[in-house]
Amino acid sequence: MHRICDSLTKNGYAVVLIGRKLPRSLPLEHKLYKQKRIACIFNNSVLFYAEYNLKLFFALLFLQADCYCAIDLDTILPVWVISIIKRKKRVYDAHELFTEQKEIVTRPFIKKIWNTIEKFTVPQFKYGYTVNDFIKNELQKKYGIQYEVIRNLPSKKNQDSTNHIQDSNFIIYQGAVNEGRCFETLIPAMQFVNAVLIICGEGNFFNQTKKLIQTYNVENKIILKGWVEPKILTQLTKNAIIGITLFETTGLNQYQSLANRFFDYIIAGVPQVCVNFPQYKKINDVFNIACMIDVTDTQTIANAINKLLADKILYANLKNNCIKAGEILNWETEEIKLINYWKSICI
Secondary structure, three states: OHHHHHHHHHOOOOOEEEEEEOOOOOOOOOOOOEEEEEEOOOOOHHHHHHHHHHHHHHHHHOOOOOEEEEEOHHHHHHHHHHHHHHOOEEEEEEOOOHHHOHHHHOOHHHHHHHHHHHHHHHHHOOEEEEOOHHHHHHHHHHHOOOOEEOOOOOOHHHHHOOOOOOOOOEEEEEOOOOOOOOHHHHHHHHHHOOOEEEEEOOOOOHHHHHHHHHHOOOOOOEEEEEOOOHHHHHHHHHHOOEEEEOOOOOOHHHHOOOOHHHHHHHHOOOOEEEEOOHHHHHHHHHHOOEEEEOOOOHHHHHHHHHHHHHOHHHHHHHHHHHHHHHOOOOHHHHHHHHHHHHHHHOO
């Protein structure tokens, strides 16, 4: 979201970004656009969503804007209502197939609620964009809407401002520590790997990840950083030797995902172990930047990591390909599509 807001602001738009304040949220960085955080009494369950949506509604009610943008399905209701009340344009930014996440797919009653919200609201958002062709086609097939594809690619400028540490020997996972990200097999895999894994992020599987680390006695091999400031995360990623992009097959959202970290590793020049799902395979077939694995069991993950650590020629080729791919897969090229799309809306 910071990339999008920065680009819009630089191109003359007055932007207000509203988000959630967690008990352990990092301080807000100074930005050219306005930022507002909503603190909630409840931080999980249906009570959180009810409280957050109600508070978001009132925050938007007293915010004057020409257009309101919902980020994923969990903010779509208040944005829709406000746009109706104020007779303003509305945009849907779909980062994922929200109703196909593992934590929703495995809970039938919760899935039914979110499916109902999606079926009611999404068709009423004429304007919108998403992160890959599959999600775009799914939304078009289900609701007859034609969205743009704007991928969440990292900026080359951020990479240029970081320093590289020679002879680093750590593996990095960055992103939400959530269900469906293969921590149940990644953590025990580190028993067989002669390197340290740094996990940057938190999420609904964070406490279980702590327990897994203790269960498999890999406290000396895994560092949980929690949420990390973007500048520090960029530095860490650039200095890693291997990145990790893994998902379970439970839920269509995971199977057709295109995670930000996949591109973050590429532009940092870091080869990665990546699950061989369609969207990742499509890009790797063109650029050959990752060691792709078809299954995500413990031994397969460990073997893939050890292969990258041991095979210097393979590693050097993948790293060189990452550097070349980063000249194409970057925000400087993708933001042109973003600005053109917003220009087409705000006429």
